[in-house]
Amino acid sequence: MSDRTIDRVAQATPVRVARKIRGLSDRAIAWIFIAPTIFLLLAINIFPLIWTIQLSFTNYKANRIGREIKDVGFRNYERILTDSDTWLNMQATAHFLFWTIFFQVLIGFTLAWLINKKFKGNDLWTTIIVLPMMLSPAVVGNFWKFLYQPQIGLFNYIISWFTGKEPSSFEMLGSVKLAPWSIVIVDTWMWTPFVMLICLAGLRSIPDYIYEAAEIDRASKLRQFFTITIPMVLPFLMLAVLFRGIENFKMFDLVVQLTGGGPGSTTELTSINLKREAFEKWRTGYASAYAIILFVTVFGLASIYVKALNKVKQR
């Protein structure tokens, strides 16, 4: 292996050039350049992951330092998977994931399609639309709590202005029925521009001559939309969905600020529940097992999805 490595590194630099190099060999430089990054990633990501796996088989509690640590085998995993609350949290997460992605794809694609009509000043408005996405979800989420206030909040006021309902007659964050939607609204407001930007890149990547050819073949605009536009943008759209899916599965800051998981546990997404187990109840072992289950789920779903994405790209 190492012999071949040397060969390959040597090939990377043309011989006449290599002769001119003084000092360290390319291979040495490559490793000096990469090693610190790999080391940091091992320390901050991989080592903690391995530690989490190890902790997940124990009854360790991080707030009781002297306590004897017992090996409990798969008990933590068993408990989590048989606990009905876990499935409620998963359901809340699935609801949140499905509807945020649904609305963001719908609105994001429509916006991109409209912007691609290249009306005057579209660059300026695109930049304005993008702003919410770059802001701190915790700070903005906290402020949305103010907009959602039943009596004084601007959101309720605007809704009542359009529907005639009393603004104090509904509580976006306090009611079991509305709370799951209130987090969907804020996330959609924040992240639609993300999907929009990616779709826009997709739309702009379609060369004009394809449409010209379709026009010569007398394909209707509608037909062009479904047989050219949609298939050409699909890989981009799927990429956007992948990013949003992973991000929203990890969702923590926005929802913690908005509802904190409540009312009851209607908006208790998996990572909020994880935080509660790990840093409020201090069931470190149990929470570690929970973290591993989440990680495996994201990783598994993402890999399956990437396979599907590659198939679409190849078409």
Added chain:
Amino acid sequence: MSGFSVTEPTNRSKWIAGVLVITYALITMIPLVWILLTGFKSPADAISYPPKLVFDPTLEGYVNLFTTRTRQTQEFLEANPPQNWADEIVRQYDMVIVGPSKFGERFMNSVIIGFGSTFLSIFLGTLAAYAFSRFKVPLKDDLLFFILSTRMMPPVAVAIPIFLMFRNLGLSDTHLGMILLYTGVNISLAVWLLKGFIDEIPREYEEAALIDGYTRFQAFYKVVLPQAATGIASTAIFCLIFAWNEYAFAVLLTSANAQTAPPFIPTIIGIGGLDWPAVAAGATIFLIPVMIFTILMRKHLLRGITFGAVRK
């Protein structure tokens, strides 16, 4: 084609598209405009019903954000006339300013941790990206994928062992700990983005420099770095924005010493609940730098948010 093109949208459809997009943009700006306005309201105006669009602007929110105040007796207030305009504002509630609030400190923590981790991510990331771009590294694709996959972990999931690790190493609630942590999170983005930027610089430049007698280090330093300056700058802004906005690690791992602004702003308490003008003032100060950077960055935005997967 001078007059007519089949792919060019008609003027009417352009007009309709423009109206719809602008309408969306205006609606999407409402919450942000509301943050800005609320920062200049008095607490009474901020919570009035119906919500006030026209009001007497005041700097009360900003004064409350930066100061701590206590209530005083009438005699005390009469004996000590207000010293400046800020003092005058709080006098209407029979209060005096007793000192600065924690906001300035928290904001500085955000600046230190943000810039520290950005510098480190860019420094390490540029080196690694150059190596991945120019040399044949064994298992290159696997290493690159490994670097990317670290981004899939929910922050709360890694927070447990990092909490324990920091506790053992004495890094809990320190600037250094947070800088290392954010660098660990950001470096995957930095490597991927920078590799894309460096890939775009023709190899011939360096090869020419090598033939002229430069060493690899010199070629990297004097030829590649200046060429990659724009890419490095935009990557740096993305790293900075991430560290600036990060909340989950900050709220779980920091408290009295190294806490950044995002976990702090929602905890600004006024009389009887949250002091919304002060919260809004804090949010305004905190969000405006990011907005400016976003506008500066708009050309590379897509690349940054997709890890270089979409380059436009």
